[in-house]
Amino acid sequence: MANMKDIAKIARVSLGTVSHVLNNSANVRPHLRERVLDAVQKAGYQPSQLARGLRRDKTNVIGMIIPDITNPFFPGVVRGAEDTAFANGYRLILCNTDNDHAKELAHLKELQTYLPAGLIVIPSNFSDLTAQAECYRKAGTGVVCVDRLPRNWAGDSVTADNQEGALEATRYLLQVGHRELAMIVGPQHLTNAKDRLNGFRKAIREAKLHVKPEYIQETSFDKNGGYTKALILLRLIPRPTAIFAGNDMIALGVLRAIRESGLRCPEDVSVMGFDDLDIAELTSPPLSSVSQSGYQLGTTAAHILIGRLHGDKNPARHIVLKTSLSIRNSVAAPTDMGVS
Amino acid sequence: MANMKDIAKIARVSLGTVSHVLNNSANVRPHLRERVLDAVQKAGYQPSQLARGLRRDKTNVIGMIIPDITNPFFPGVVRGAEDTAFANGYRLILCNTDNDHAKELAHLKELQTYLPAGLIVIPSNFSDLTAQAECYRKAGTGVVCVDRLPRNWAGDSVTADNQEGALEATRYLLQVGHRELAMIVGPQHLTNAKDRLNGFRKAIREAKLHVKPEYIQETSFDKNGGYTKALILLRLIPRPTAIFAGNDMIALGVLRAIRESGLRCPEDVSVMGFDDLDIAELTSPPLSSVSQSGYQLGTTAAHILIGRLHGDKNPARHIVLKTSLSIRNSVAAPTDMGVS
């Protein structure tokens, strides 16, 4: 690989001049500048990001820490982040934590030695970024949290309006005629899971209804959890006429549980999901779901981060993206056949 | 961030000794070694990967270049690669090419300035890595191709046994009783798409049958392509009784086309997919598909690469992973009702 010294030699100028041309740092005379640019072209020169990073105390790498790229909601977020990062000259180092707090910490610590320009984090369960984030902040490295927030997170964040989304979805269920509403919520230490439950509760209150405690089941954000908890719900008397799943993966489990219990969706039990993944329109029946854009979550986070890198000193921003309701066939009016 | 000099001072030894301890490069006296280790511990020291990379002319970063993380087959591959990379002390820089050859080249060029230890590439359409890969090779950087191969690829590779998988799947369709078999193949400049077609053709030949040219349709590996081409196939007379989709995304489009044509799957038309994505069991009817493990593709590629980094000088390896058949409900015996 050609380096700056080579370029200087080819262009018959000094090292400093090459650097000046490359960084627009001094007014170089046009014909010299020309010669340098030519040499760069001819040699296919590209500055060593390593050396540059070492010198500037900062690379153009953004660390992206997520629980698991294999979870269908996250690729969109990553893609959004990568696209805007790339467009601005930044690259992404991807780290999966498996929701393991220790692994998250390890990544956080190690990433530091790459002098990343910034960090985009989807926190793991029980994440407490505060201490580490402070380290990064002190080093002038921005940290943006996405999708869910660690306890007491005071830094920049981008989330969907989970509460409002759940509120609207629940209102819709109520409006369709459901009164016996159950919800299978995600881990309540995750802010997004909590907010969704809050939205659900708020809608119930609005309707002056009450939810029996056993109608609220908590589980992890996956198919299996949804399946297990749905089986419990479906055995209750009276049986809930609608189940609001904390996310679409849970909803998949719910659908399976309904099928295997010899019941039908939506005739016997209506189901509402959250996330509106691509799979939502493939299930049978197609799943009604609260729609949020992972991609937009990613682009927004990257934009905020890059703004910080460009010197944005405003107080922490907490962007909350609107959700919308995707109505499909998994919700119908309750049949009022009573307990079967 | 503490640096080596700090550690040297704390441990009251010289810089060189610290380095020796950290790299086991010289037999340091136990009590000095102890002091150094203590200091490292106390200061929470981590070596700067940047400086180390600059000096060693190689970092512990692996560049991973893929078409699009948003395509449901790829997250598994990435995750597999990241897991074994991480376990061996390597990190992943993720780059999406959108199947754009130019973007791929740009990534390839730029990555070089990070002095990556190696590259794992899922080539884009019309990729011609040969020239760039040669550059990397010369710099002692391994390059492993995954899933599909660029034309004339001579380096390490890991792929599924696409031909054999397609062969088995087609044999299965034949065995069930289908004679009018159609296939919607992926872009034929992609080796995996071509191999799948080859497998299909081979099975047909084995059965001493013939496929009309219009029964083979080519499209991109996505839902829309599958939908459009399926509509064409379904209008043919005689109508094929089974459609083998080049991958599961195409199969999704086929299922939709069948539904919208007022036909039923599998009663009127059987469908077979390829990849066996998670969604395959969610469609209605659940999709029969050739199963391959993206995760294993990823881990295997990373293992080969890391082997190279550890000095494996053997000739290029071409690992081909077995596939298997996931039988679900989208394939049934043809009803022999003739042309409807």
Add this chain to the structure above:
DNA sequence: TTGTAGGCGTTATCAG
């Protein structure tokens, strides 16, 4: 406006 020199944090070489 251009060129020179020092240093970023490591590692590797080479005296002592």
Add this chain to the structure above:
DNA sequence: CTGATAACGCCTACAA
């Protein structure tokens, strides 16, 4: 076995 010292490639004062 240990410690000084010279790179790695780049940026940036500062001097010319």
